[in-house]
Amino acid sequence: MYKVLLVDPNRRSREETDQLLDWRRLGFDIQAYANDSSEALALLASDQVSLVLISLKDPHANGMRTCEHIRQKSTVPIILIGGPDDFHMARRALAFQVSDYIAEPLRAADVLESLHAVKKQLDGVSLQLPLKALPKRNPDMPIIDIVKQYVQEQLNQNITLKKISTLLHFNCAYLGQKFKDHENMSFNEYLLQQRMEKAKLLLEQTDMRIYEIASEVGYTEIDWFYKKFKAYTGASANEYRKQITVTA
Structure with a gap:
């Protein structure tokens, strides 16, 4: 179900x-x-919203500014609904890369067609993460927790902030700055x-070969893993494992 x-x-x-429609039956x-752009932005930051509908029926609603x-x-x-049947207005909306601009009179069939197109798009990039009841200590906690959860579950894959931003429908630069503000480190530093911490754990607690550990933490090039691990710990992967064995 898309929120x-x-x-x-x-x-x-x-x-x-x-x-207007049986929304839940449509997914x-x-x-x-939200009443205005400030409320809308706060909700976008705190919840995983998949689609925004902005009403243009009220001339005082400032819907285009919200968009x-x-x-x-x-x-x-974003789907803009109930706006005037005006070419210049529609062209301005397209400049904001909206999914659709549906003018008055608002017909269920037109909205239905737009929803089918959006659902097809969302189904193609659905994050497929189980969302937990996360504590909302501040407006940005939920989205940051989702990013961190994705990293943990996909650590052996090729992970980029751009990919995550696309999946979550966030501007990459904006999400990166929010992550840095919250974690006091950049996304790449966190990743x-x-x-490295998982690699250390695997070196300490398993008999996995170094190339297997490198693959498990997302490195396809073993030499690049060796370089990053030594820069992070001050020792090569083999040296680190020997040190742990001696200490134990």
């Missing part, structure tokens, strides 16, 4: 959108609501730390 954020300050309009669930602010920080799919 939907509906940005619309008008309560009656929200209800109309809720009742979507409108779980979050612009979201695009500065996230690549999450190296996790790989």
Whole structure:
């Protein structure tokens, strides 16, 4: 089920959108609501939102400005609904790389068609991570925890922040800065730390060969693993294992 954020300050309009389709049957669930861009950005940072619906029905809603602010920080799919049937307005929306611009009169069939297209896109890049009930100590904790969880589960794979950003529909630079602010280290520094600490653990607790350990922590080039491990620990992998054996 893909979580939907509906940005619309008008309560009656929200209800109309809720009742327009059987959202859950289509694989979507409108779980979050925002009145403006600041509320929308806070929700995007704290929850894994898969789709943003922005209502343009109210001329005072500043829906296009909300769309612009979201695009500065996230690549999450956006559908603009209920706007005027105006070429210049639609062209401006396309500049923000929205998934669709659906003008008034709002018809269920048009929204349904857009949702099918978005769902196809989301199904192709779904992160497939089990989300836990994470403590929300600050607005950024949930998304950072998801990034860290992904690293732990995919440590033996080729991991890049750009790939994770795409999966989570976040701007890569924005997510990287948020990660650094929260962890006091860059994403790449964190990734190296996790790989090296797991390699140390495997050297200490298993009889795995060095090339097997390198592969287990995401290195396909054994020489590159040797170089990174020595730079991190001050000893080669073989030396580290011998030191542990002697100490034990």
